[in-house]
Amino acid sequence: MIVDAAATLLGGALLLRFWMQAIRVRPPSSVAQFTFQLSDWLVRPLRRIVPGVGGYDWASLIGAFLIVLLATSVLFLAGWSAPAVLLAALQRFLEWILYGFMALLVVEAIFSWINPHAPLAPFVRALNDPLLRPIRRVVPLVGSLDLSLLVAIILLQIAQLVLGMLFAVR
Template identity: 80%
Template structure:
């Protein structure tokens, strides 16, 4: 019971920090300038980890590798709770890798859902263009294949289905389910 409670607390903190690090990586990778509120939140939450890591892991090829590796380290540390439950180091590493890849897939799904909500409620919301820009690299190749149907863009639905298929395949690859 105590390990379960500890895992819940650690996971909540890890998801928040890991999400900020992954968002920071994605914003730089696709060259999207965030609104001031998002930038302030993301950078203040993650600078303590990213800045020192940049001394060891510099950005190369236009990517902020320190943010991405930092996100993996957060997942790895959060997965160490399983080590307390008696799991082997190899199992903890595999769980950390699976969780890291899942976080990436769920992050993309969340961004797509947020874009859909903005399109329904307020397409002109101040954050809507930022979210659209974050999703554009995912949706652009799908839009080339899936045409508009009655002036309705189904690319977000197709992207969500593809991300869910990737999540299922990830579960099969790691758990054999």
């Protein structure tokens, strides 16, 4: 359980680092310091092997997958075959991505209710904008209420169910 919590925290930091650089959002100094200090030990050596291509920090994404693979390798000790462990790691990696997006959407909803002018609110909005922009084109405002956050969470939950069904077939 402790290994899983540590892996999830580190994997989340690596995925956040990848997403911030992919959409070119400058994080507040506290978030940047936390994210980079937590993940630099893995990302810097990986960058020597996997350089950034197309403006994406592939080392952060691959690092997150390596962390989930390492955390999932405990199943190998339980008698699972290597391909089964690899598929379980891939499923868990994709689940981390979906849960990360859901968490960002929930944080944005909380900010909008409690304090829309909080120092981190613009940063979280910028992280969510690539997800919400296409939905906002389709889902109109209801009065002054923006339902795109709710629609995005529902779509992510559907993606999670589909992912679970795809990997349950194995």
